[in-house]
Amino acid sequence: MKLKTIIEKAGKVCKTPTAFFTANRQEKGMKEAMQYMFVLGFLFSLLTVTMNALLAGKKAFATYQNLVLFVLGAQLVLAYLFLIILFFVEAGLVHLFARLFGGKATYKDTYRIIIYGDTPSLLFGWIPVLGILAFVYSIYIHIVGVRIFHRLSRGMASLAVLLSVLIMLSALVMVMRLQGAPEIGIAIT
Template sequence: MRQNIHARVAEFIQNPLESFDKYSEEDLFMSLEYYLILSVFFSLLSSVTTVFGMNSIATMFFNIQTEEMVLWMALPVTFTAILLVLISGLFLSGIFLHIFVIITGGKRGYVRTVKSIIFASTPALIFGWVPVAGIVAFIWSFILAIFSTRKLQEISTARAVLALIIPMTVLLIIIASLSGVYIYTYYLE
């Protein structure tokens, strides 16, 4: 199960549509291995930027000094948390997205939905840890998610957009509602 990760990342970055064709029929475990390797890379770099970035902000704005030992202890915890969120998030978002893929006419199965998320995640997992470039990488991944969902589920672009926008809107409404309840309960009473 050896993959040339560098070549594969380059393919997904440079020619994503061709890469969707090339890897759409591969075994799910090969795709999961690819995702896991990129997730470890992202988690490692993201945990370093998060821990040391938060320390810099605390020092700069609040004059709070953190012991170096605490920072080094926070790294494995942060790394593990990010990695667990990425792995569980892949399958949970796959379920959530697949419900809307089915609603919009996709009939190619849950595995293809998960693969579309894996393939589209490449820019976010490679560049997402970089503070400003990460925003562009996540937008790029969202656009790729539209195309990978369209390709792997064999639905139109409009249906793929709906399959992605509807769950995001539902999720934002749920988050806003829960935030409103929290604020009302704890701050306005």
């Protein structure tokens, strides 16, 4: 897939998701979506690792230069592999819930919804604060895609996507807790 095609698709997904998914129903298989994901996923992984390095500061880099370069390289590879796996899992969850709610599309269709729907997160998710807004917009785009491909009402499509997001965020929090991250909670006074 040419870079120009990827840029055009990214623009269409972000600007007019309904029109994009309506036209995208003609796309068959997962090849184009996977090529799209490989490019944007690598870009996202590279920018995320770069942002982490910048946040670590110059002193850490100067003191442990060789180790930092090794860790950053490992982070890049692991982030990219994790992203690839994450897309398949996310598509599986969304597909499961969409089908439970009467959805008609195939897993391949759902996978394309997830890949293209994550465009805002892949382009802007590495930027502090803006990444949160991109994540929310990606959820909206997923809902649009599920509604169109699975022929569900907006409410059922929203439920399928939001339940999947809830499960994935819960799994993320559990993994973080297992790794010793502090508890996430809200203090009520």
